[in-house]
Amino acid sequence: MKHDERFWDAAFSEAFSGETPPDLVARVLARGASPSGAAAPSGRRAPARRTGLWRAAGVFAASLVLSLGVGFLQALWFAPAAGHSPALDALAGDLAATERRVDDLLKSESAGETALWASVVRVSQSLDRVNLALSRQPKAESLDEVVARVADQREAKASELRLRKHVEHVLARHQRETESIVAGLREKVGITQEEEKAARAVLEAWGLRLTESISVYHRRRDHRRHAPEVREGLAELAAEAAMGVRAVLEARRQLAFDDWMAQGHGGALAQGAERWAPPAVFNNWDDVDEYLAWQR
Amino acid sequence: MEQGLDIESLVRAHQADIWRFLRALGCSAHEAEDLTQETFLEVMRRPFEQRSEASTAAYLRLVAKHRLFMERRKQGRMKELEALEGIEEQWAEFARDDGGEGRVEALKQCMQGLEERELRALDMRYRLNLPREEIARALGLSDGGVKNLMERARDKLKQCVERKLRNGN
Incomplete structure (x- = not known):
């Protein structure tokens, strides 16, 4: 037997060291019963609704912009009256239109990602105009308040831009990775058409979860503090996706898949967090210009 | 289902x-x-x-x-x-069909049939995880000598175990 020596070494080790196999019944049952124990989502679970990745990413970005826009309007409602502003009317109109478009896209099968992004950009630009209109109104602010306000506005815009750029990067990358992984599965693992279809569904769900994770990361106030946790999370998502792809394969092809992965293939399935973010995202970095320079 | x-x-x-x-x-x-x-x-x-x-x-x-x-x-x-x-x-x-339990038990019995030096060499290797040169130094042997000693001892144990398993012990 090819692996004979390895097996005997393990048996000698057990016999000489006095180690015995542990009794894990109680621990497995306890962990299995706890909410976070065995109940982690599996790669085989299909998304509740089949939305394209671009639509989903657009929904996340749109929801962020919508929440900023709605929050802005609410803040203005409670702020001292600043007078009627055409910019505010335009913003409210754009928000309503974007909400309607998000609902339509979620219901329809059409690839409306370009139009959705255009809506997101329009709302974002409306927010900018409102910003500008308000900033021109005379206000008795101290210098410190002005500095703080400008810094907050700059940070909010930078954060929004980082999110959009990051999600675009992840989506584009995921698309390329999916095709590369599927090509590898066809050539080296010999998957059937049905298995390919199921594997693509797993990979699509993975992409959705990637963009969710990235979006949540950028929305956090102190996102740098959460960077290591997000990195771990992205690596976990890759491992779960790999397990999910494996699970849709027939038993012999599962072995071929294991060997294919063991030889260093599998692309982003095997690469942890590195493919999804520039290293700077997980270090101390907040400069949009630096991000854009990395992008180039 | x-x-x-x-x-x-x-x-x-x-x-x-x-x-x-x-x-x-x-x-x-x-x-x-x-x-x-x-x-x-x-x-x-x-x-x-x-x-x-x-x-x-x-x-x-x-x-x-x-x-x-x-x-x-x-x-x-x-x-x-x-x-x-x-x-x-x-x-x-x-x-x-017993997850290797029978083999390990047979091995423990067979260990009693080893010579003192063979037992010590394998103990240092598998319990203490010592490198071969340290085992050789402890036993006063050359590196080649301890390598041969351990190989003989392992073969002896393997044959003993296979015999016991064949005879259903």
């Missing part, structure tokens, strides 16, 4: 086999314990149809091996897992 999974019976019946299999794949005892646990938790997340003891054992080994792959991937230690094709089937043959 799968039958309800009796996880307690499943763990009792297969935990030793999976732990030993993972040890054979190079895990430390502690790591093998964690990954064995992860294997059964994985099965709880994705129940499967249990057709026979043999196919259940085979499936659990596949899951365990994959958990190890994922762990090694995270650690950047994939090279350690090269050339493991077919290892599950060969393990099934080596461990037989």
Whole structure:
């Protein structure tokens, strides 16, 4: 037997060291019963609704912009009256239109990602105009308040831009990775058409979860503090996706898949967090210009 | 549709086999314990149809091996897992139908038939994990000498174990 020596070494080790196999019944049952124990989502679970990745990413970005826009309007409602502003009317109109478009896209099968992004950009630009209109109104602010306000506005815009750029990067990358992984599965693992279809569904769900994770990361106030946790999370998502792809394969092809992965293939399935973010995202970095320079 | 999974019976019946299999794949005892646990938790997340003891054992080994792959991937230690094709089937043959328990018990009995120096050499190798040059120094032998001594002792044990297993001891 090819692996004979390895097996005997393990048996000698057990016999000489006095180690015995542990009794894990109680621990497995306890962990299995706890909410976070065995109940982690599996790669085989299909998304509740089949939305394209671009639509989903657009929904996340749109929801962020919508929440900023709605929050802005609410803040203005409670702020001292600043007078009627055409910019505010335009913003409210754009928000309503974007909400309607998000609902339509979620219901329809059409690839409306370009139009959705255009809506997101329009709302974002409306927010900018409102910003500008308000900033021109005379206000008795101290210098410190002005500095703080400008810094907050700059940070909010930078954060929004980082999110959009990051999600675009992840989506584009995921698309390329999916095709590369599927090509590898066809050539080296010999998957059937049905298995390919199921594997693509797993990979699509993975992409959705990637963009969710990235979006949540950028929305956090102190996102740098959460960077290591997000990195771990992205690596976990890759491992779960790999397990999910494996699970849709027939038993012999599962072995071929294991060997294919063991030889260093599998692309982003095997690469942890590195493919999804520039290293700077997980270090101390907040400069949009630096991000854009990395992008180039 | 799968039958309800009796996880307690499943763990009792297969935990030793999976732990030993993972040890054979190079895990430390502690790591093998964690990954064995992860294997059964994985099965709880994705129940499967249990057709026979043999196919259940085979499936659990596949899951365990994959958990190890994922762990090694995270650690950047994939090279350690090269050339493991077919290892599950060969393990099934080596461990037989008792998860390797009979083989280890036979081995412990056979150890009593070794000479003092052979026993010491293997003890230093497998219990204390000493490198060969240290064992050679402790026994007053050359490196080549201790290598031959340990190979002879291992062959003696293997033959003794195979005899006992054939005779049903």
